[in-house]
Amino acid sequence: xxxxxxxxxxxxxxxxxxxxxxxxxxxxxxxxxxxxxxxxxxxxxxxxxxxxxxxxxxxxxxxxxxxxxxxxxxxxxxxxxxxxxxxxxxxxxxxxxxxxxxxxxxxxxxxxxxxxxxxxxxxxxxxxxxxxxxxxxx
Numbered sequence: 459x460x461x462x463x464x465x466x467x468x469x470x471x472x473x474x475x476x477x478x479x480x481x482x483x484x485x486x487x488x489x490x491x492x493x494x495x496x497x498x499x500x501x502x503x504x505x506x507x508x509x510x511x512x513x514x515x516x517x518x519x520x521x522x523x524x525x526x527x528x529x530x531x532x533x534x535x536x537x538x539x540x541x542x543x544x545x546x547x548x549x550x551x552x553x554x555x556x557x558x559x560x561x562x563x564x565x566x567x568x569x570x571x572x573x574x575x576x577x578x579x580x581x582x583x584x585x586x587x588x589x590x591x592x593x594x595x596x
Contacts, residue, residue, distance in 0.1 A: 459512040460594060464496035467595040470508055473588045482580065490592045501526050504587060511591040520586040530582035535565070535575045543572055 462468050469490040474483045485491055493499040495509055503525030507517065523529050543549065549572065555562045566573040 467494045469592040471590040475586045516590045518588045526585045527578040527580045530577045534577045537571050
């Protein structure tokens, strides 16, 4: 049976979980994810895990941050004065704010300040994916 190699377009069903077992993403109930191996469309560890699979194959892989969204960069965390956030925004830890094209996650706040993190929410985390290669697209 043909195995997926760099340059192949593939369709993959997946479920992604964190070390604590919580699910952060899944293709369940949707069309499979379609991408071209080696094109940089997905994180490197996902790309590497699918390479060599044949249609119908399943596997579970765990990857460290360097093969996923990278290490969290402390320089991307900033504390700003609370009055820089519009008072109409009801802050909650974990909420996402937008500043131009940048997405910021609220990690802490009090009456005086707000801590904002511009790292990808999955940066610094090990990710586990349950994968099923549905098809290699001809």
